[in-house]
Amino acid sequence: SQQGEEDPQALSIQEGENATMNCSYKTSINNLQWYRQNSGRGLVHLILIRSNEREKHSGRLRVTLDTSKKSSSLLITASRAADTASYFCATDASGGSNYKLTFGKGTLLTVNP
Amino acid sequence: GAVVSQHPSRVICKSGTSVKIECRSLDFQATTMFWYRQFPKKSLMLMATSNEGSKATYEQGVEKDKFLINHASLTLSTLTVTSAHPEDSSFYICSASELPGKRAYEQYFGPGTRLTVT
Numbered sequence: 001s002q003q004g005e006e007d008p009q010a011l012s013i014q015e016g017e018n019a020t021m022n023c024s025y026k027t028s029i030n031n032l033q034w035y036r037q038n039s040g041r042g043l044v045h046l047i048l049i050r051s052n053e054r055e056k057h058s059g060r061l062r063v064t065l066d067t068s069k070k071s072s073s074l075l076i077t078a079s080r081a082a083d084t085a086s087y088f089c090a091t092d093a094s095g096g097s098n099y100k101l102t103f104g105k106g107t108l109l110t111v112n113p
Numbered sequence: 114g115a116v117v118s119q120h121p122s123r124v125i126c127k128s129g130t131s132v133k134i135e136c137r138s139l140d141f142q143a144t145t146m147f148w149y150r151q152f153p154k155k156s157l158m159l160m161a162t163s164n165e166g167s168k169a170t171y172e173q174g175v176e177k178d179k180f181l182i183n184h185a186s187l188t189l190s191t192l193t194v195t196s197a198h199p200e201d202s203s204f205y206i207c208s209a210s211e212l213p214g215k216r217a218y219e220q221y222f223g224p225g226t227r228l229t230v231t
Binding site: 035040041042043044045088100101102103104105106108 | 119147149154155156157158159162204206208220221222223224225227
C-alpha cells in the first residue's frame with residue numbers, strides 16, 4: 001500500500017512566492033527523502049532527513065519532520081519558474097527491508113513567471 | 114555523483130511482442146537495482162528488487178513471468194516486458210544502490226523509459 005501521501009496534489013504559485021508541500025506516512029521510518037521529477041524525466045534527489053532530525057536546510061529548501069505526527073513538509077523559498085515539477089516524498093521504513101523506498105503520490109508544483 | 118542510465122529512453126512496440134529495457138550504473142558497481150513503474154501523474158510503484166547474481170524479488174501483484182529481470186553484472190540490470198499489452202504502457206524507472214550494506218537512501222535513479230504498446 002502507498003506509504004506517503006502528499007498534499008496538496010497540485011499547487012500553483014507566482015514566481016518569488018514560497019511553496020509548501022506536505023507528506024504524511026503511516027509506519028515508523030528510518031529516514032524520509034524528497035525528490036523532484038520534471039515531466040517525463042527521472043527523479044532528482046533533493047534532501048534526506050533522518051528520523052532523529054527535525055529540520056534540515058539545503059539552499060532554498062527547508063524540510064521538517066515530525067515523527068509524532070508522521071509528517072514532513074518541504075518548503076521552497078523564493079520560487080522560480082524552473083522549480084516547476086512534481087515533488088515526491090519517499091520513506092525508508094524501519095524494521096523492514098533496508099533497501100525499499102515507498103513513494104508518496106506527489107505534488108505537482110507550477111511556478112508562474 | 115553516481116550516474117545511472119537507461120536505454121532506450123522511449124520505445125514503441127506492438128502488442129504481443131517483448132521489449133527489453135536496460136539499466137546501467139556508469140561509475141559505480143550496483144549490487145542492488147530496483148525497477149519502478151509510474152503511470153501518468155501518479156507515483157512510483159516498486160515492481161522488483163534485483164541483486165547481482167541472484168533472482169529478483171518481486172512485489173506483490175507483479176507477475177514475474179511477465180516482467181523478467183536479469184541482473185547479470187554489477188553494472189547492468191535488464192527488464193524484459195514479455196508479450197506486451199497496451200496496459201503495460203507506462204514509464205519505467207530503475208535505480209541502483211552501490212553495496213549491500215548501503216541504506217535505501219543511497220539509490221541513484223535512471224532517467225526512465227517510456228514504453229508505449231500499440
